[in-house]
Amino acid sequence: MGGDHGVNSVIPGAHIAAKERSDLRFSFFGHEEQILPVLEKYPDLRDVSTIHHAPLKIDAADKPSQAVRKSKDTSMRLAIEAVSNGNAQGVVSGGNTGALMALSKMILKCLPGIDRPAIASVFPAIHGKTTVLDLGANLECDVPMLIQFAMLGSIYSRLVLGHSRPTVGLLNVGSEEQKGHEELRQAGAILSQLNFSGAYKGFVEGDDLTNGEVDVVVTDGFTGNVALKTAEGVGKLSKFYLKETFKTSFMAKLGALFALGALRKMQKALDPRLYNGGMFLGLNGICVKSHGGMDEIGFANAICYAYDLVKSDFNKKVTEQMAALDMASLVNGVKNTDNKNDAA
Amino acid sequence: MGGDHGVNSVIPGAHIAAKERSDLRFSFFGHEEQILPVLEKYPDLRDVSTIHHAPLKIDAADKPSQAVRKSKDTSMRLAIEAVSNGNAQGVVSGGNTGALMALSKMILKCLPGIDRPAIASVFPAIHGKTTVLDLGANLECDVPMLIQFAMLGSIYSRLVLGHSRPTVGLLNVGSEEQKGHEELRQAGAILSQLNFSGAYKGFVEGDDLTNGEVDVVVTDGFTGNVALKTAEGVGKLSKFYLKETFKTSFMAKLGALFALGALRKMQKALDPRLYNGGMFLGLNGICVKSHGGMDEIGFANAICYAYDLVKSDFNKKVTEQMAALDMASLVNGVKNTDNKNDAA
Known part of the structure; x- marks a missing residue:
């Protein structure tokens, strides 16, 4: 039911995704009367789908705390519960981000060793692709959270993007060690001593995202x-x-005509729909948020993204890596060192 | 002496700026033996310039606190002092940002009513241009600082970019009132009640910069x-x-050939050199930071930017507007209202 176009982007999106990942099976949660007429346009999809009627839905304008209180019998809650009770291996939603985060955290819980999930996504870059987190789940992050996110991000980069030992940077206002907030300097000091799935490279700046x-x-x-x-x-x-x-000119218009094919290819490479889908990394279950304004192509990408995470056994591998570390003692060990706050 | 290219971008840059703003006069602070041979290549510029020998310089890698301690007889310090003793109306530097900030704050002081200066610059946008501050002078900002920056930014937008009643937004992760940090919500509440030179429009998001x-x-x-x-x-x-x-293809190359003139025009519109120059808004004196990597065209823009600020009597007008407001009582008045921290 979520997103600006509801069933009209979710169901056609599932149809596209089903063609790209042939063993996908779907459970649609929402108002049956809205789902059924759209689903019947795609007989192939209909054959691999079940409809779960949900009489209520969470509104895009609801505050997360409100949304959680009145979540009973909503499509979002029922969909997340399908993951927790094993009827689905992942959930994709274009609905209210805050509510999705709060409900999935409440129902699915975090992975062992993780305090809070982070929203992760992939940025296109001049060389390769960059995994970036947190994109909005936690407005303030303490030192253990930043370290957990570095570990989650590096495992993600390895399993999903195929980087064998991903390099990791902490976003700051300069690359020198004395720059930035105290939390960043502490997290940097710990990461540089930590043996984890990534290779810590120090502070990076905004242009390093791309x-x-x-x-x-x-x-x-x-x-x-x-x-x-x-x-x-x-x-x-x-x-x-x-x-x-x-x-601007006749010559320029003529040039555009000749270069049309190449320009279309470029537009495709930069198409935000192909980067759609932010995962709540660190949840004990696969939950992907699609941008609410996305059409079927964007939604299909979010579904494929969730599928790939399930297939890579992502959460199991994160759990194994986290278990191998004694986070608390690491953080405490470094906290007792230099705390100087020379910011600029 | 500052920036990656030192006198080789500063002096040719001054030469370009002198042609664009005909009543510009220059004082060059630095090592005379380095300045003179370059300056003599531009006889017109030589006629409107004086050289002030400075035996020392602040290094790009110096910490601000170090830089201040050993600043005596450095080119940066002497140049800033020229503004404070009235021998110059503004200073432009491509040197160490933190040192320039610390020294100019120490020597020039802040304008009445301003706690700390902010670095301001102009972003190109789909419609018009956007003034953005703070771009790096203060890593953390309290409520009075955010309000002062809103006032400084709106005065800047009016005087330099000609917006009669500039609209002002606070950068946040969403436009709804309950979003973001407590400081942002408090500053927003105060700005919406404040009668100042701008019109407060609420929270804005990252894409609203452009x-x-x-x-x-x-x-x-x-x-x-x-x-x-x-x-x-x-x-x-x-x-x-x-x-x-x-x-990518022969056709695309042909297209580029036809569109070459238009593409060059586009490249010019997006040329970062034309947006070079960040002002320390709120200082009692005009001090402009040029990006260190800039060539002469970028440096010329930073000089013209400083010139325009001097000509618009910027700081006098800021002082008048700040004097008309009782900041402390305003902030205290709003601090006693709703402090609820419902972040998401």
Whole structure:
């Protein structure tokens, strides 16, 4: 029921995803009367789907705390519960992000050793692809959370993007060791001593999100969310300038005509729909958030993303890696060292 | 002496700026033996310039606190002192940002009513231009600072960019009132009641930096710095994709040939050198930081930017507007209201 287009992007999106991942099976949670007529347009999809009627839904404007209180019999809650009781291996939603986070955390719980989940996604970069987290689940992050996110991000980069030993950076305002908030300096000091699935490379800056300097960038949810939306905004601005450029003269219009195929390819490479889907990394269950405004192509990508996480046995591997570390003693060990707050 | 290219970008940059603003006069602070041979290549510039020999310089790697301690007889310190003793109306530097901030704050002091200066700059947007501050001077900002920055930014937008009543937004992770940090919610509550030179429009998000939704965006220096560098990174990524696109086929290369003039115009519109120069807004004196890596065109822009601020009598107007407000009572008045911390 979630997202701006509800069943009209979710069901056609599932249809596209089913063609790309042939062993996908679907459970649709929502109002049967809305789901059925759309689903019947896709007989192949109908054959691998079940409908679970949910009389209620969570509104996009609901506060997370409100949403949790009145979540009984909502499509979102029933879908998450399907994961917790084993009837589904992952859940994808285009609905209220805060509510999805709160409900999935309450119902699925966090993986052992993880305090809070983070929203992770992949940025296109000049060299390769960059995994970035947290993109908005936790506005403030303490030292253990930043370290947990570095571990989660590096495991993600390895399992999903195939980087054998991913490089990890902490997002800061400069690369020198004395830069930034105290939490960042402490987390950096611990990560540089830690033997984990990634290779810690120190502090990185905003342009490192898209230049491929590191494979994983870790930040708090406030900064990550602003960076994500800033990147989207500059992408739109570039597209606008390009469109205007090809309107300026007859010669430019002629040039655009010749280069049309190549320009379309470029537009596809930068298409935000192909990067749609933010995972709640660290949850004991696969839960992927689709951008609410996405059409069927974007939604299909979010579904494939959830599928790939299930197939890679992601959460089991995270659990194994976390169990091998004694996080508390590590953090306490470093906390007792240099606490100097020389920020600039 | 500052920046990656020292006198080789500063002096040619001054030469370009002198042609654009005909009544500019220059004082160059640095090593005379380095300045003189370059300056003599530009006789017109030589006629309107004086050289002030400074035997020492602050290094790019110096910490601000170190830099201040050993600042005697450095080119940066002497240049800032020229402003404080009235021998210059503004200072431009491509040197160590933290040192420039610390020294200029120590020597020039803040304007009445301003606690700390902010680095401000202008982002290109789909509609118009957006003034953004703080871009890195203050990693953490309290409520009075955010309000002061909103006032400084709106005065800047009016005087320099000609917006008669600039719209102002606070950068956050969502536009709803309950979003974000406590400081942001308090500052928003105060700004919505405040009669100042801008019109407060509420919370804005990362993409509003470049879509023209508001004329001024206020944020803390950590978030602002990450957003600025993220935007620069995505700009580079777009340029990279475009270049690759026109290499993909013979037809695309032909198209690029036809559209060459228009593409060059686009590149110019997005040229970071034309947006070079961040002002320390709120200082009792005009001090502009040029990006260290800039060539002469970038440096010329930073000089013209400083010139325009001097000509608009910027600091006098800020002082008048700040004097008209009783900041302390305003902040205290709102602090006693709702402090609920419902973040998501």
